[in-house]
Amino acid sequence: MKSREFSYWLFLTPVILSLTLVVIIPLLFGLYYSFTDWNGLTVSTFIGLDHYMRVFEDQRFISSLWFTIKFSVVTVILLNILGLGLALLVTKQLKSSHLLRTIFFMPNLIGGLILGFIWQFIFISVFSDIGSIFGAESLQGWLSSPATGFWGLVILTSWQMAGYIMIIYIAYLQNIPSELLEAAEVDGANAFQRFRHVLFPLVAPAFTVSMFLTLSTAFKIYDQNLSLTDGGPYNSTEMVAMNIVNTAFTYNEMAYGQAKAIIFFIFVAAIAITQVYYNKKREVEL
Amino acid sequence: MKGRKRRLYVLEILGILLGLLWLSPFYLIAVNAFKTNRDIFADVLGFPSNPTIQNFIQAFIDLQFLQSLFNSLIITVASIGIIVFFSSMAAYALARNKSKLSSVILLIFVAAMLIPFQAVMIPLVALFGKAEMLNMVGLIFMYLGFGSSLAIFLYHGAMTSIPSTLDEAAIIDGANKFQTFWFIIFPLLKPISVTVGILNVIWIWNDFLLPSLILSDSEATIPLRMFYFFGQYTKQWHLALAGLTIVIIPVIVFYFIAQKQIIKGVSEGAVK
Numbered sequence: 001m002k003s004r005e006f007s008y009w010l011f012l013t014p015v016i017l018s019l020t021l022v023v024i025i026p027l028l029f030g031l032y033y034s035f036t037d038w039n040g041l042t043v044s045t046f047i048g049l050d051h052y053m054r055v056f057e058d059q060r061f062i063s064s065l066w067f068t069i070k071f072s073v074v075t076v077i078l079l080n081i082l083g084l085g086l087a088l089l090v091t092k093q094l095k096s097s098h099l100l101r102t103i104f105f106m107p108n109l110i111g112g113l114i115l116g117f118i119w120q121f122i123f124i125s126v127f128s129d130i131g132s133i134f135g136a137e138s139l140q141g142w143l144s145s146p147a148t149g150f151w152g153l154v155i156l157t158s159w160q161m162a163g164y165i166m167i168i169y170i171a172y173l174q175n176i177p178s179e180l181l182e183a184a185e186v187d188g189a190n191a192f193q194r195f196r197h198v199l200f201p202l203v204a205p206a207f208t209v210s211m212f213l214t215l216s217t218a219f220k221i222y223d224q225n226l227s228l229t230d231g232g233p234y235n236s237t238e239m240v241a242m243n244i245v246n247t248a249f250t251y252n253e254m255a256y257g258q259a260k261a262i263i264f265f266i267f268v269a270a271i272a273i274t275q276v277y278y279n280k281k282r283e284v285e286l
Numbered sequence: 287m288k289g290r291k292r293r294l295y296v297l298e299i300l301g302i303l304l305g306l307l308w309l310s311p312f313y314l315i316a317v318n319a320f321k322t323n324r325d326i327f328a329d330v331l332g333f334p335s336n337p338t339i340q341n342f343i344q345a346f347i348d349l350q351f352l353q354s355l356f357n358s359l360i361i362t363v364a365s366i367g368i369i370v371f372f373s374s375m376a377a378y379a380l381a382r383n384k385s386k387l388s389s390v391i392l393l394i395f396v397a398a399m400l401i402p403f404q405a406v407m408i409p410l411v412a413l414f415g416k417a418e419m420l421n422m423v424g425l426i427f428m429y430l431g432f433g434s435s436l437a438i439f440l441y442h443g444a445m446t447s448i449p450s451t452l453d454e455a456a457i458i459d460g461a462n463k464f465q466t467f468w469f470i471i472f473p474l475l476k477p478i479s480v481t482v483g484i485l486n487v488i489w490i491w492n493d494f495l496l497p498s499l500i501l502s503d504s505e506a507t508i509p510l511r512m513f514y515f516f517g518q519y520t521k522q523w524h525l526a527l528a529g530l531t532i533v534i535i536p537v538i539v540f541y542f543i544a545q546k547q548i549i550k551g552v553s554e555g556a557v558k
Contacts, residue, residue, distance in 0.1 A: 007463035011379035012391065014372040015434040022431025023398050026406040026413060033409060040412055086304075094298045096305065102545060103305045106312075109537050109548070111492025113509045117516050117530055118311050121523060126314055129330040159308070164552065171553040209556060220402050223494045223509075227516070241404055245495070248408045258408045265405035272400060 034259040040252065051259035060235055061260060064243040071153060071239065072218035078158050079214045080207065083165025090166070091173050101170075105163035112160070116227025119156045123148070123228075146236035149229045153237065156224055161217065165210045172206035173199075208279035215275060219268055240264055312534070319527040326523050341528035348518070349529055353504075354511040355536065358491060361422060361507060365429035366486045370479050373434045377441030378467050382450060392442060395435045403432070403495070411499050425500045429490055437482045440555065444478040445471075484544070484551030491537070508533050 034051055036043050055061055086104055090097045107115060123142035131139030142148045176199065184194045222241040225231065231238035231246075238246070244264060248257030318326050320337040345351075380388045414424050448471060456466040472479075494509040501510060512533055519525045541548065 008379050008383055011375045011463075011467070014368075015376045015395075015430070015438065016391070018372075018427055018431035019395065019398060019434060021413075022410065022428050023401060023406055026409040027401060029409040029413065030406060040408075089297060089301055089304075092294065092297055094294065094301055096298060096301050100301050100305050101549065102541075103308050105549060105552075106308070106538075106541065108552075109488060109492075109541055110534055111494060111509050113492070113494045114512060114530060114533060117512070117526065118315055121318075121527060122311055122314060125318075125326065125523065126330050159311070164556075167549060167553045168556045171556065213556070216402075220404070222404075223492075226494075227513070241402075244404045245407075249499070254408055254412070261402075261405045261408060265402055268402050269400050 030258045031262060033255050034262050036255055038255040038258075040254040051256050052263070054256065055260055055263060060238070061240075061243055061247075063236070064238045064240050067150070067237065068219060068239045068241075071150065071157075071221075072215055074154055075157050075161075075218045076211060076214045078154065079161055079165050080210055082158055082162040083210060084169050084203070084206075086162060086166040087169035087173055091170060101163075101166070103163075104166055107160045108164050112221070112223030113227045115156060115160055116224045119152065119159075120228055123152050143229055144233055146233065149233070149237035152228055153221075153224060156228055157218065157221065160224075161214065165214065168210045168213070169203060169206050172203045176202045204279075204282065208276065211279065212272060212276055216268060216272055219271070315527045315530050315534075318523065319531045321524060323522055323524045326527075341524045342532065345515070345525055345529035345532055348525075349508075349511050349515050349532065350506075351532060354506055354508045357422070357501075357505055358507040361426060361429075361497075362487060362490045365426045365433065365490050366483050368426065368430050369433040369437050369486055370482055372430060373437035373482070374441045374472060374475055374479065375467060376434070377438045377445055378471055380438070381442055381445035382453065392438070395438050399435045399439075407495070407499065414500070420500050420502075422501065422505050425497060428496065428500070429486075433486055433489070436485065436555075440478050440482055441475060444475055448474050478554075480547050481551040481554045484548050485555045487540075488552075508536075 033043070035048055036046050038044075086100075090100050090104070094100070120143065127139045127142045131137065143152050180198055180202075181194055184198050189197065220241055221239055222245065225237070225239045225242050229237040231242055240260075241264075244257050244260050247253050247260060314330070317333055318330060319341055320334040320339070322338060325334060325336075380392050410428070411420070414420055414428075417424075419427070452470055452474075453466050456470045461469070492509060493507075494513065497507050497510050498513070501507065506514070512529060515529050516526055519529070
């Protein structure tokens with residue numbers, strides 16, 4: 001009995017130690033620091049909720065939060081449409097199916113920072129070149145206005161993640177027995193009806209997974225934001241994650257940045273939990 | 287039947303067009319990396335009229351490519367090694383000792399996945415700074431802390447399909463707990479180890495924010511070096527693009543070697 005207890009703890013110690021030192025203790029310290037005027041080195045005084053109050057008057061933070069919410073809603077919708085569309089396409093018996101999966105997934109393997117630089121080039125140089133060939137004014141000066149910066153980030157993220165979402169949908173599509181679809185076809189259902197009444201309900205669990213994934217990823221995006229627009233012009237495309245990093249490490253307001261981070265954490269956790277709860281409930285009803 | 291065939295034909299063409307559209311960013315950076323800065327401005331879309339590899343030579347040197355590739359490799363391989371080893375061991379202990387304590391520990395690890403990195407990053411850097419651990423070793427240890435949750439979750443799920451009679455047989459044959467795990471259980475977990483490895487390669491190889499807060503210049507990984515490099519050459523696309531092309535090549539090579547496992551690993555990780 002004793003040796004079993006010993007090996008139990010021996011097996012668990014490395015991971016518990018690292019989780020404690022890397023996640024749990026920093027989170028607890030962070031929570032405490034957010035109520036103080038900590039400057040990264042020494043804690044001076046306890047100032048209660050001052051930082052939290054300040055967050056709600058911080059226009060730059062509010063606008064970054066709003067930008068992040070808009071961005072997340074648009075990318076979640078777009079990614080699920082794209083992901084499911086690509087999945088439906090490559091699960092047809094096409095000669096290029098396998099190759100297409102490989103291609104659509106490829107951007108996921110390259111880091112967000114590098115993808116952001118690639119697209120910076122495309123939006124700035126390639127778009128303006130195409131724009132002057134076709135005389136399209138709207139393609140000039142991309143990333144230099146808040147709106148094009150927003151859509152630039154949306155396009156980059158959709159291109160990057162669609163292949164990942166596609167993989168999730170493929171995994172669920174493959175579990176659908178083909179007899180079901182054939183039966184519906186025999187019964188005279190057209191392509192849209194088969195999609196709406198047979199396929200769509202059956203891929204609902206994939207929707208739960210991919211919505212969770214896209215939402216939490218979209219909310220936490222930093223690298224792409226940094227390399228594509230760096231928050232510009234005039235911080236109009238700065239997202240929450242970048243706002244927190246800048247507050248803490250550029251402006252050196254550690255405790256204030258931490259208070260923002262705690263609010264961010266609560267926000268992300270609330271969205272994730274609500275969303276999974278809601279989707280699970282919906283799945284059962286189907 | 288004929289209509290069906292024609293529909294497939296249309297879809298095939300649609301697929302190929304989409305595939306080309308998807309690849310176009312790679313095409314654009316690769317062809318322009320061979321041009322001079324002037325040629326890029328003159329014609330972005332076409333092939334280079336007099337291709338030069340000078341850009342690549344300069345980028346290769348300024349990226350300190352071999353050094354940063356080596357740093358990225360060490361950090362990625364070491365981190366994944368300890369994540370796979372320690373997480374599978376932990377999941378084994380948790381799955382084989384079914385108790386309230388085990389389920390609480392598992393729950394804590396799973397719940398930790400909900401915590402966004404930004405919520406812990408500021409105190410993390412401060413604490414590790416005090417301990418003088420803002421270096422490669424500290425970073426690898428951090429990857430264990432951030433990566434073990436998902437790994438334990440995946441391993442724990444897989445453990446249920448491995449019968450505990452196997453353990454008992456090994457114990458009767460005189461193996462101790464660690465030997466039982468390492469020689470009997472761990473080999474059976476290989477498919478999950480591959481999944482865990484793949485998911486972590488994608489994350490750790492490409493991670494930027496954490497290394498940027500932790501690593502000194504000499505330890506810089508590829509994304510970190512790329513960031514400095516790009517800042518240095520903002521208005522010189524020919525060099526920036528050559529640099530981007532260079533750093534993408536190892537990833538593409540890896541993708542072509544491990545393509546099957548990558549797609550499989552990602553879909554398994556996502557479905558669970």
